[in-house]
Amino acid sequence: MTVVAGGAGGAALAGPVGAAAGKVAADVAVGTVKAVADATQWRSWKLGLRGGRDRDDQDGEVRAVFHAVNQLIDRLQTAYSKRVLLVIDGPDRITDGERAEALFVNSSLLGTLPCDVLMTAPLALMRHLGTRVEPFKLRDLSNLPVLDRAEPNNPNKLGPGVAFFRELVTRRLEYIRAEISRGTLDTMAVPADPLPTPIVDRLAYRSGGLVRDFVTMIRAAAIEAQLDGRAQVDEAMVDVVLRERRQSREFYMDSKQIALLEAVMADPLHTLPGDPLAIELLLQKRLLAYPNDTPWYYPHPLLTLALLGRSG
Numbered sequence: 001m002t003v004v005a006g007g008a009g010g011a012a013l014a015g016p017v018g019a020a021a022g023k024v025a026a027d028v029a030v031g032t033v034k035a036v037a038d039a040t041q042w043r044s045w046k047l048g049l050r051g052g053r054d055r056d057d058q059d060g061e062v063r064a065v066f067h068a069v070n071q072l073i074d075r076l077q078t079a080y081s082k083r084v085l086l087v088i089d090g091p092d093r094i095t096d097g098e099r100a101e102a103l104f105v106n107s108s109l110l111g112t113l114p115c116d117v118l119m120t121a122p123l124a125l126m127r128h129l130g131t132r133v134e135p136f137k138l139r140d141l142s143n144l145p146v147l148d149r150a151e152p153n154n155p156n157k158l159g160p161g162v163a164f165f166r167e168l169v170t171r172r173l174e175y176i177r178a179e180i181s182r183g184t185l186d187t188m189a190v191p192a193d194p195l196p197t198p199i200v201d202r203l204a205y206r207s208g209g210l211v212r213d214f215v216t217m218i219r220a221a222a223i224e225a226q227l228d229g230r231a232q233v234d235e236a237m238v239d240v241v242l243r244e245r246r247q248s249r250e251f252y253m254d255s256k257q258i259a260l261l262e263a264v265m266a267d268p269l270h271t272l273p274g275d276p277l278a279i280e281l282l283l284q285k286r287l288l289a290y291p292n293d294t295p296w297y298y299p300h301p302l303l304t305l306a307l308l309g310r311s312g
Contacts, residue, residue: 057107066109073115084115092120100125104133111135124279142291143209149290152298153265155205159290165204165214169195191231194222199233206242208288208300217241242305249286249302257281261299262308270296 055062073084088110094100100122103110110117112135119136126138144161151157173194195218203221207214217238224237260277264270264287272278272295281287286303289295299308 057109062109070114073113077115086113086115086117088117088119090120092122094122094125097125097128101129104136105129108135123282127279140289140291140295142289142295144211145290146204146207146209147290147298147301149270149292149296152270153304155202155301158201158205159209161209162201162204165207166197166200168211168214169200169218194225194232196232199235199238202235202238203241206245206301206305208285208302209290210285210288210300213245213285213302217245220244242302246302246305246307249300250307253286253303253307257286258307261287261303264297265299265304265308270298272297 057063057066073086076084091100091103094103104121104126110119121136121138126133144164145159146161146165147159148154148157149159199221203217204214207217220241221233221237224240225231225233228237230237256277260273260275260281263273264278272289278287278297282289286300287297288300289297
């Protein structure tokens with residue numbers, strides 16, 4: 001955004017965005033533009049790298065960048081007469097507590113931008129910093145609720161999140177058929193019902209509400225059908241896929257991890273254990289969080305197939 005504010009990107013943007021960027025470049029003071037656009041300035045920052053000198057919110061160059069970004073946001077919101085949502089992805093990969101504290105606690109810049117800001121944050125570190133993070137509202141991004149809270153280990157009792165996966169498959173197939181009819185996809189016709197609803201439901205449940213896991217399993221099941229020369233995925237193919245995905249999810253789990261997951265299963269409230277190992281399992285997607293009035297927790301349903309010994 002600061003590069004655009006410096007004029008480097010204005011010509012590449014069309015319509016209101018280009019006009020807004022151009023106006024920003026014209027309005028921002030020469031000193032500010034130089035501060036944010038000069039390549040030597042950026043090299044001296046060593047952004048995201050260890051060894052760079054610490055800068056606080058009142059540092060002159062920091063203020064220059066902040067001013068330029070504010071100008072760009074204001075111009076974009078004026079041009080479109082709509083609020084800007086700034087999405088910042090990547091901070092969840094921060095593992096250094098000191099660095100996370102500098103970004104989320106000791107600095108207020110990201111929390112005072114003149115627009116809505118959605119930022120990913122490091123789960124393990126936020127557990128310790130959460131009460132001190134002033135400008136932000138912390139929210140868990142829970143998994144889609146494909147499990148029933150009263151009977152989470154019963155694959156025949158599905159949560160409301162399964163409806164999302166049904167719609168996902170329906171829309172994808174509709175899109176593919178539409179593209180084929182327009183001649184934009186050079187492929188054979190899509191069968192009438194390649195993924196029956198019971199198959200979709202079973203894979204949705206075993207995905208734990210993780211879209212990436214669901215899509216991975218759908219693709220693997222489709223490959224099984226293709227290799228077998230079949231036009232429809234059946235239960236036997238799903239068995240093969242689930243066995244492979246289960247083995248991958250179980251890989252190198254130890255007795256302490258297994259014991260903690262079984263304790264979560266046995267807890268009627270399914271609360272988060274007060275153990276650092278629970279955070280590690282959340283990061284590994286072996287323990288999953290589901291939405292409710294307050295989050296509740298349960299092992300990934302692939303792990304309950306065999307390892308935890310309570311499969312339905």
